Amino acid sequence: MPEAPFGVLAVYPTAQALLDAIPGIKARGFSNLEAYTPFPVHGLEEALGLKKSRLGTLVFIMAALGAVSAFLFEWWTSVVDYPLVIGGKPLNSWQAFVPVMFEVTVLFATFTAGLAMLFLFNKLPFFGSPILGSKAIRRTTKDRFGLLIMPVEGVLDVEAASAALLETGGSEVEVLAAPDSTPPGLGWWFKTLSGITAACVVTGFGTAWAIKIYPTIPPMVHMEVQPRLDAQKADSFFADGHGMQLPPVGTVARGYMPLLAKSPEEAGKELINPLPVTPAVLQKGRDLFNYHCAVCHDRLGTGKPWLTSAYTAKPANLQASTYRKVPDGYIYYVISEGKGAMPSYAADLSANDRWAIVDYVRALQRSQHAKPEDVQ
DSSP: OOOOOSEEEEEESSHHHHHHHHHHHHHTTOOOEEEEOSSOOTTHHHHHTOOOOSHHHHHHHHHHHHHHHHHHHHHIIIIIISOOOOTTOOSOOGGGGHHHHHHHHHHHHHHHHHHIIIIIISOOOOTTOGGGGSTTHHHHTTTOEEEEEOOBTTBOOHHHHHHHHHHTTOEEEEEEOOOOOSOOOHHHHHHHHHHHHHHHHHHHHHHHHHHHHTTTSOTTHHHHSOOOOOTTOBOTTSTTOBSSOOOOTTOOOOSSOOOOOSSHHHHHHHOOOOSOOOHHHHHHHHHHIIIIIHHHHOTTSOSOOSSOTTOOOOOOOTTSHHHHHSOHHHHHHHHHHOBTTBOOOTTTSOHHHHHHHHHHHHHHHHHHSOOGGGGO
């Protein structure tokens, strides 16, 4: 008995013509069908009777495995193998693990999708597919749609298959011979590996030379070299020759109030705390004080830092009579501009946040120096 061909292939002019032909061909007793289209065709899988791909499920499982593996690795590193307390945060700070978990999830999912599709579901590498040598391959990768009738259990009536394709609107019918099942010899493997090796060598040396000539011939030079005004640099555009300019006279600040005082004493005379002393304000001030200030000033403001003896600065004792007597504006200025070893917190705290800390400092001072009327 002669060997059955790989299949009988025909070309259809439109996607709808392809979909309409499939039921008619199945009605003629041909069930092993495969379609080739230049773009996805909605409903084609159902028409061919293909089962839902298991690729999505496999990718989801491996992606979840990647996320769990990354979390466990980071947890073990941070909690068990090399625990470090950073900023007072717990060792198992899972929020910091998310970026690595995301990357490993994508890595596992991508490799699973690619490798499973090629080797598990598509049974690749298969370099001898008769479809690649067919006349229709150019058309079906451009603007036509191919339908292939393949043998069932090694049996295919070529004449009946050709007639079925023609009767359902197909054209350019061709019989594809079965591929040579002889495994490739040593010569084929030598040529293949030599080609891969040559491609890697050319790519490697090409990349090395591209890196070397980059300083001389930089790509996208219009993005790397462009006119810009650098801070603290002279510039001929302005009449005074300075790159940085002061705001025009009469400019009104929006969104913040500039601190015009030049010293804590001046701020104490000019500034008034705009925030009322309410439980909400005090709670906010307490949270901010404990987060930003307590490490140096202690939770009670006694000036006893939590740091080791390597920290040689001497934080102010906010419970001292000197600081109990200064106006609110004095403390606000120090928080805003810094003093001594204390840096400015203006970039980290809004004006209202700084005033809330001032209110809380007053509450701390009063709690440690309460008067009889305070406990009535």
